[in-house]
Amino acid sequence: MQLPTELFVNGAWRHSAGGKAITLINPATEERIAEVAGAGLPDVNEAVESAHRAFVAGWRDLAPGKRTEVMFNVARLLRENLEWLAQLECQNIGKPISDARDEVGLGARVFEYYAGGITRFYGQTIPVARGGFDYTLRTPMGVVAAIVPWNFPFPIACWKVAPALAVGNCVALKPASLSPLTALALGKLAHEAGLPAGVLQVLPGSGQAIGDALVTHPLIRKISFTGSTAVGSRIMELAARDLKRVSLELGGKSPNIVFADSDWERAAETSPMSVFANTGQDCCARSRLFVERPIYEPFVERFVAATRKLAVGDPAKAETQIGPLVSAGQREVVEACLAGARAQGRTVAVGGERPCGKGYYLAPAVLLGVETADVCWREEIFGPVVCVRPFDDEAAMIQEVNASPYGLSGSLWTNDLRRALRVARQIESGVLSVNSHSSVHVEAPFGGFKQSGLGRDLGMNAMEGYTEVKNVYVAE
Numbered sequence: 001m002q003l004p005t006e007l008f009v010n011g012a013w014r015h016s017a018g019g020k021a022i023t024l025i026n027p028a029t030e031e032r033i034a035e036v037a038g039a040g041l042p043d044v045n046e047a048v049e050s051a052h053r054a055f056v057a058g059w060r061d062l063a064p065g066k067r068t069e070v071m072f073n074v075a076r077l078l079r080e081n082l083e084w085l086a087q088l089e090c091q092n093i094g095k096p097i098s099d100a101r102d103e104v105g106l107g108a109r110v111f112e113y114y115a116g117g118i119t120r121f122y123g124q125t126i127p128v129a130r131g132g133f134d135y136t137l138r139t140p141m142g143v144v145a146a147i148v149p150w151n152f153p154f155p156i157a158c159w160k161v162a163p164a165l166a167v168g169n170c171v172a173l174k175p176a177s178l179s180p181l182t183a184l185a186l187g188k189l190a191h192e193a194g195l196p197a198g199v200l201q202v203l204p205g206s207g208q209a210i211g212d213a214l215v216t217h218p219l220i221r222k223i224s225f226t227g228s229t230a231v232g233s234r235i236m237e238l239a240a241r242d243l244k245r246v247s248l249e250l251g252g253k254s255p256n257i258v259f260a261d262s263d264w265e266r267a268a269e270t271s272p273m274s275v276f277a278n279t280g281q282d283c284c285a286r287s288r289l290f291v292e293r294p295i296y297e298p299f300v301e302r303f304v305a306a307t308r309k310l311a312v313g314d315p316a317k318a319e320t321q322i323g324p325l326v327s328a329g330q331r332e333v334v335e336a337c338l339a340g341a342r343a344q345g346r347t348v349a350v351g352g353e354r355p356c357g358k359g360y361y362l363a364p365a366v367l368l369g370v371e372t373a374d375v376c377w378r379e380e381i382f383g384p385v386v387c388v389r390p391f392d393d394e395a396a397m398i399q400e401v402n403a404s405p406y407g408l409s410g411s412l413w414t415n416d417l418r419r420a421l422r423v424a425r426q427i428e429s430g431v432l433s434v435n436s437h438s439s440v441h442v443e444a445p446f447g448g449f450k451q452s453g454l455g456r457d458l459g460m461n462a463m464e465g466y467t468e469v470k471n472v473y474v475a476e
């Protein structure tokens with residue numbers, strides 16, 4: 001199938017009106033893939049205004065059963081086009097093809113979940129003191145701007161677009177300029193599945209060029225953003241002027257805590273992928289590894305050995321676990337961080353080198369001897385680097401975990417149930433897994449505490465986030 005290279009507006013491909021074209025490079029080969037149209041300001045205005053028309057003209061008022069049907073159709077078309085979408089993602093950002101296939105499947109499941117949720121999402125009847133009949137309605141907001149990052153372009157687009165559409169909103173989706181292909185394909189397939197023209201608009205373009213215009217457009221009622229904390233904070237400032245609704249999924253510096261009483265051998269075997277999956281470009285990456293002192297040395301030995309075994313290489317091969325970083329610039333940022341750690345005398349137990357000739361590859365790196373003040377311990381690196389430190393005392397360890405301004409995700413390994421409950425309660429994060437590294441469940445809320453975000457994606461919480469509650473009182 002053809003590469004999608006134009007804007008998708010009003011149910012059709014469209015040339016950009018004044019935007020700058022985006023050159024896409026395959027990070028595994030450093031070769032040019034395509035030139036994609038970048039939206040300009042007239043495109044933003046046209047897309048938002050016509051999305052508003054589509055909202056008023058019928059999507060918000062469509063019978064819930066009809067919306068359900070369309071959403072299930074979208075899911076079906078996504079599944080039928082799974083291989084195409086996965087190949088697009090693999091080429092565009094160097095995502096290992098097996099992960100890309102899983103992520104397209106996840107996107108389809110998200111559409112199915114919210115398709116089924118439409119007729120299960122309702123208000124209340126309230127026995128108000130003065131009598132009469134009081135009930136609440138969940139009403140859609142209007143046009144939602146969904147702004148998504150480049151690390152999980154397809155699933156994150158789906159988990160914003162699907163619940164927003166399910167409750168009757170229209171959406172202007174802005175993919176990151178590095179990763180527009182699957183978002184454009186989603187717009188086209190959703191339209192083919194029966195989504196009326198204008199209900200989902202897709203506007204590739206750089207955040208600098210069109211971000212402000214999209215966020216401040218008077219017809220945008222909500223901004224649902226996933227990306228860096230710095231940009232999230234700017235969006236919140238801009239949105240505050242008109243009290244627009246925002247939900248923000250931001251950065252992380254998540255802990256992986258391994259107690260000596262746990263099945264720590266299993267933790268050591270599975271933990272490399274908890275931080276190095278997606279080449280560490282993961283907001284949930286467990287990049288701070290806390291290991292209880294009595295098992296520290298044998299744990300590190302196993303963990304380093306498991307890291308060495310990871311299959312780093314061509315993302316098009318089914319067996320590849322770790323592909324390249326998304327861009328030359330992203331690899332330089334990670335290398336600078338490693339150079340800083342080395343200059344401070346920290347030990348790189350494994351990794352950190354460029355393993356292949358072409359492509360933005362970097363071998364997963366394990367840093368030891370790191371101090372709490374180190375940049376690599378405190379800041380999100382967004383690359384394949386983990387810092388491992390021993391701990392002696394549970395309370396002091398929790399204090400250190402919570403010292404981070406982030407609070408997105410984390411893992412906790414212990415076989416002591418009381419400890420699991422106690423520590424899970426005290427960790428400041430929106431998502432936590434015990435004896436597992438699983439962070440994302442379509443049916444459960446996902447989001448961060450503190451500077452990791454505001455609001456929740458996924459689960460029924462996301463549907464709430466795309467509606468206003470209206471209370472209606474009827475006198476008797």
Ligand code: NAD
Pocket residue numbers: 147148149150151152174175176177205206207208210211212215226227228229231232234235249250251252282283284380382408448452453
């Ligand atoms: P980014 O903040 O640079 O960009 C994210 C999106 O915002 C892109 O579409 C970008 O074009 C757009 N953007 C940039 N400037 C903008 C502006 N001024 N106004 C409006 N939009 C603007 O982030 P990124 O580099 O694409 O992604 C990496 C970051 O995303 C990391 O910090 C990572 O932790 C975070 N992330 C968080 C989650 C989560 O669910 N919490 C998931 C994935 C990624």
